[in-house]
Amino acid sequence: MRFFFHFGRYLLLLRQLFKKPENQRMYWDELFRQMVSIGINSLGIVVIISVFMGAVTTVQTAYQLVSGLVSKSIIGAIVSDSSILELGPTITSLVLAGKIGSSIASEIGTMRVTEQIDALEIMGVNAPGYLISPKILAAVITIPMLIILAISLSIGGGIFVGDLTGILSSQQFIEGARSSFLPFNVAFSLTKAFTFAFIISSVSAYQGYYTQGGSLEVGQASTRAVVFSCILILLSDYLLAQLLL
Amino acid sequence: MIEIKNISKSFGDRPVLNDISIKMLPGKVNMIIGASGSGKSVLMKLMVGLQQPDAGEILYDGADFVRMERGEKSEIRKQIGMLFQNSALFDSMTVEENVLFPLKMFNPKSPAENLDRVNFCLEHVGLSNTNHLYPAEISGGMKKRVGIARAIVLNPKYLFCDEPNSGLDPLTSILIDELIKEITIEFKITTIVNSHDMNSVMEIGDQIVYIYKGNKEWEGDKANILTTDNERLNQFVFATTFLQQFRDKSRSIKNS
Numbered sequence: 407m408r409f410f411f412h413f414g415r416y417l418l419l420l421r422q423l424f425k426k427p428e429n430q431r432m433y434w435d436e437l438f439r440q441m442v443s444i445g446i447n448s449l450g451i452v453v454i455i456s457v458f459m460g461a462v463t464t465v466q467t468a469y470q471l472v473s474g475l476v477s478k479s480i481i482g483a484i485v486s487d488s489s490i491l492e493l494g495p496t497i498t499s500l501v502l503a504g505k506i507g508s509s510i511a512s513e514i515g516t517m518r519v520t521e522q523i524d525a526l527e528i529m530g531v532n533a534p535g536y537l538i539s540p541k542i543l544a545a546v547i548t549i550p551m552l553i554i555l556a557i558s559l560s561i562g563g564g565i566f567v568g569d570l571t572g573i574l575s576s577q578q579f580i581e582g583a584r585s586s587f588l589p590f591n592v593a594f595s596l597t598k599a600f601t602f603a604f605i606i607s608s609v610s611a612y613q614g615y616y617t618q619g620g621s622l623e624v625g626q627a628s629t630r631a632v633v634f635s636c637i638l639i640l641l642s643d644y645l646l647a648q649l650l651l
Numbered sequence: 652m653i654e655i656k657n658i659s660k661s662f663g664d665r666p667v668l669n670d671i672s673i674k675m676l677p678g679k680v681n682m683i684i685g686a687s688g689s690g691k692s693v694l695m696k697l698m699v700g701l702q703q704p705d706a707g708e709i710l711y712d713g714a715d716f717v718r719m720e721r722g723e724k725s726e727i728r729k730q731i732g733m734l735f736q737n738s739a740l741f742d743s744m745t746v747e748e749n750v751l752f753p754l755k756m757f758n759p760k761s762p763a764e765n766l767d768r769v770n771f772c773l774e775h776v777g778l779s780n781t782n783h784l785y786p787a788e789i790s791g792g793m794k795k796r797v798g799i800a801r802a803i804v805l806n807p808k809y810l811f812c813d814e815p816n817s818g819l820d821p822l823t824s825i826l827i828d829e830l831i832k833e834i835t836i837e838f839k840i841t842t843i844v845n846s847h848d849m850n851s852v853m854e855i856g857d858q859i860v861y862i863y864k865g866n867k868e869w870e871g872d873k874a875n876i877l878t879t880d881n882e883r884l885n886q887f888v889f890a891t892t893f894l895q896q897f898r899d900k901s902r903s904i905k906n907s
Contacts, residue, residue: 429756521739528699528811529753530728 416612422534423542436540444506444541444607445548449555455501456556459493460485460563468573478574482582485564490591494557496643499602502549503635507610510541511631514614515624523615538611542604549603550596557595594650598643605638652677653698653809653841658707660693667693668865671707679857680835680842684849686887690865691845692736695813698843699731700724711809729757732802732840736814738794740786740801746773747782750800757805772800776830792823796830803834810834812844816851828854849888852876861887877901 427433467481514537517523526533561583568574574582610631617627653675660668667690675681683691696702698709700716709716711727719727740749750769758765773779776796786794795815802810812831816824832855835842846852852859853873861869861884869876869884876888 429759431759432756516742520737520742521735522741524701525733525735525739525741527701528728528731528733529756530725531756 412612415616416608419534419538419612419615420608422532423539425532425535427535428531433536433540436536437543440540440544441548443509444544445552448502448505448548448552451501451505452498452552452556453559456489456494456498456559457563457566459497459556460489460560460565461567463488463493463560464564464568464573464579465571468568477578477582479578479582479585481568481574482564482579483586484582485579486561486583487586487591489557489560489564490595492643493560495553495595495598495602496639498553498556499549499599499606499639500636502552502602503606503610503639504632506545506549507606507631507635508628510607510610511614511617512624512628514538514611515617515627516621518615518617519620519624534615538608538615541611542607545603545607546600549606550599553595553599594646597650598646601642601646602639605642606635609635609638652710652712653843654708654710655694655698656708656710658694658697658704658709660690660697660702660704666865668697668704668862671862671865671867673860673867673870675841675843676858677841678835678839680832680844680855681858681860682844682846682852682856683860683862684846684852684887685862686847689862691862692813694862695811695843695845699733699811700728729805730808732805732807732810734795734798734802734810734812734815736817738786738791738798740794740797742786745783745785746778746789746797749786749797750804753801753805768804769800772804773797775803775834776800777826791818792820792827795819795823795827799827799830799834803838803840806838807840810840810842812842812846814845814847816846816848821850824848824850825854831855847887863887 463485464481467484468478471478471481514523517537523533523537526536565576565579568579569576613627613631613634614624617623655671655673655675658668658671659666671694673681673683683694685691693702697704698716704717707717711730714723714727716724716727740746741752744752747766747769750772751765754760754765754768770779770782773782776799778793778796778800781789781793781797786797789797810831815827815831819827828851831842831844834840835855844851844855853876856873859869859871859873859876860867861881863883869879869881871879876884879885879888
């Protein structure tokens with residue numbers, strides 16, 4: 407029963423996001439502020455995890471490839487396909503759920519418990535529209551960009567480490583990657599990116615918006631936002647793979 | 652004019668307000684007083700539409716606010732300014748941006764005109780040189796004054812103040828009370844103040860409504876609150892031994 411209560415309230419909250427903005431200029435300003443907060447401020451962590459992701463996958467794939475009959479370029483194919491299909495979108499989104507999800511939930515939750523959301527509503531502002539829709543839109547725009555960057559850097563990390571450690575040359579890596587490349591995989595990866603971006607931002611905003619109590623409850627809402635976002639990312643990852651592949 | 656008719660509200664099976672009716676005096680300071688937990692904050696939340704009553708009407712110039720469509724409610728809310736107990740300033744914005752926010756959202760004039768209005772309101776509350784400070788950098792009393800500046804920036808018809816003196820020292824409390832009274836008179840606003848501070852009541856209250864356990868127990872003005880026979884209100888007004896002694900001496904002088 408609790409699931410249906412929360413799911414219904416989540417849908418009702420989302421419905422409020424589509425109301426006409428009171429002042430479009432203010433919403434645009436907020437959207438750009440959120441794009442910086444969600445996108446630009448996450449660049450560092452995305453660069454670090456994706457380079458290491460590609461590097462580690464290259465080393466581990468080489469370790470498992472014991473047969474001398476298989477060409478080394480297959481490592482390039484495995485690493486690039488894994489980066490495009492799973493590592494880039496899913497691992498990056500799980501990390502972003504921790505960073506962005508907790509930030510969104512705690513920001514909105516703090517505004518709720520300190521009556522800032524009440525202040526917006528009394529002014530006549532559609533509080534969910536002003537606070538949540540720019541965040542969701544910013545996430546849906548910037549997270550796929552971050553994921554494209556993560557995929558590129560993961561492949562780059564694989565090429566660099568393969569060359570550096572002598573596992574395979576960069577030419578062999580690229581040859582393998584090109585041989586297995588399917589444009590559909592990129593489209594599939596981007597579908598996942600948009601889905602995960604929506605999940606992270608909307609679930610976290612929901613948790614923050616309905617926070618009740620004080621600072622302790624804000625912390626709990628932030629934790630719930632990360633946990634539910636991660637679970638829903640993994641669940642939708644499976645569903646999308648089952649449906650589209 | 653604001654009129655509340657037969658308002659009731661419960662949370663679960665716990666009644667919080669029971670059949671309350673009040674007619675607010677236009678252009679005056681209307682004070683709702685009562686002990687903590689008496690239901691006065693809930694009553695204010697119902698009046699501004701943050702919560703829905705179970706029964707009754709809240710009339711703004713004769714129109715029932717409770718049953719209005721969202722769009723109509725938004726129009727009424729543009730005529731409302733509210734000072735929150737904890738000021739509720741936007742943490743991520745400076746003092747200037749906080750006061751500017753309603754203007755930018757609803758009154759798209761030129762930036763220079765908007766800034767003039769912000770500076771006028773900040774000067775009015777005695778905060779001329781704080782434009783670029785953040786809420787975390789100013790005192791509780793200053794936050795309340797910024798909250799008042801933000802509440803009056805759109806020239807509201809109604810000003811709601813929820814516990815405006817809570818957490819303030821006595822001197823700052825008096826300053827805030829004087830500011831509320833001045834603004835009410837100067838801008839001809841109907842002000843509704845929630846308080847349990849008797850100094851405020853005696854300082855600025857034109858009409859006083861006493862709420863006890865969700866029921867309207869007494870209504871009158873400050874001239875007759877000190878001489879009331881209502882035992883519960885007497886206990887509330889003369890809560891301290893010092894005040895009880897003062898009351899007893901006054902009565903003995905009057906009788907002699």
